[in-house]
Amino acid sequence: MDVWTFLEVAAWALSALFAVLIIADWIRIDSTYDEDVLTSSREGEIEALTEEHR
Numbered sequence: 001m002d003v004w005t006f007l008e009v010a011a012w013a014l015s016a017l018f019a020v021l022i023i024a025d026w027i028r029i030d031s032t033y034d035e036d037v038l039t040s041s042r043e044g045e046i047e048a049l050t051e052e053h054r
Helices: 003-032 035-039 042-052
Strands: none
Touching: none
16 A cells, blocks of 8 residues: 555545544534524624614
8 A cells, every 4th residue: 555545545534534523513512502592693683683773
């Protein structure tokens, strides 16, 4: 196995590892927090307040 093949396999392995970590984090966050908390934002509240006063 030459260096480039080894680097290719290592890159694919890291990519798979990152995918697993992202999916695990997604499941953990989704089960920990309510949908209302995840979709709320301070910027949205500020924008809503400024539109009410116009």
